[in-house]
Amino acid sequence: MSKTTSFAKLLSASSLFMLCLLPIAALGSRWQLWPYTLGLALFALALLVSLAIQVICALWLIQKPAQPVAKPLRLAVLFALPALIISAALMRENISGITLHDISTNTAQAPQYHNALQLRGEHANSVKYTADKAQAQSQLYPHIKPIITQLNRQQNFQLALATAQHLGWEVHHQNRQSGIIEAVDTSFWFGFKDDIIIQAQDQRVDIRSTSRVGESDLGANAKRISQFIAHFQTLLSVSPTIKATPQ
Numbered sequence: 001m002s003k004t005t006s007f008a009k010l011l012s013a014s015s016l017f018m019l020c021l022l023p024i025a026a027l028g029s030r031w032q033l034w035p036y037t038l039g040l041a042l043f044a045l046a047l048l049v050s051l052a053i054q055v056i057c058a059l060w061l062i063q064k065p066a067q068p069v070a071k072p073l074r075l076a077v078l079f080a081l082p083a084l085i086i087s088a089a090l091m092r093e094n095i096s097g098i099t100l101h102d103i104s105t106n107t108a109q110a111p112q113y114h115n116a117l118q119l120r121g122e123h124a125n126s127v128k129y130t131a132d133k134a135q136a137q138s139q140l141y142p143h144i145k146p147i148i149t150q151l152n153r154q155q156n157f158q159l160a161l162a163t164a165q166h167l168g169w170e171v172h173h174q175n176r177q178s179g180i181i182e183a184v185d186t187s188f189w190f191g192f193k194d195d196i197i198i199q200a201q202d203q204r205v206d207i208r209s210t211s212r213v214g215e216s217d218l219g220a221n222a223k224r225i226s227q228f229i230a231h232f233q234t235l236l237s238v239s240p241t242i243k244a245t246p247q
Helices: 003-030 036-062 067-093 131-140 153-166 220-236
Strands: 102-104 170-175 180-186 193-201 204-211
Touching: 003 036, 003 067, 036 067, 102 131, 102 220, 153 170, 153 180, 153 193, 153 204, 153 220, 193 220, 204 220
Parallel strands: none
Antiparallel strands: 102 204, 170 180, 180 193, 193 204
């Protein structure tokens, strides 16, 4: 076996190893086998090495090497393809360069966490919703608005609670009198926990979603709120006399 063929096979094996490292890095954090910071570092390493292998193999394949060399190079490119897709998705989500991890349908007076403060931990992100956050949100997600209904507080509360449960959130606090619901949503891969508070009022429902760690949520909180609004509106649509519209 020539040194060229051996190196091509080494690239293929390395690419396969990096492909396996991607889920291992994430799930290891979720299962608390290591800190999430280490998991993110391993994940980033797997992405960078996979992208480097992609470039090397692509340039090599352009030169049309012999079949014994080309075959492991093609396998290396195939194994590194998920990393390329993930990298493209991450770049798309953060294309604006604005970092944000706290989203609220009410940017003037965001719902305030109470029970969640005991769960977030000492080193969690601040839950103070500042004017800077509101400005950044208006640039990134201008479509995030309150839900306006024809229902009273208790009816809105009931639908909001049903929606949160349908989405699989862990509801740890609910108060029908105040219309407050607090919950936690856990990401599948890294096990990141994001806090959620819902405020049901007469003819209006607000929701806020805040990441516990990380400067940027890569759009996760906005997606979560959009999912909540969409399902809430679906529940309302079963009655032809009730409609929910953005403010």
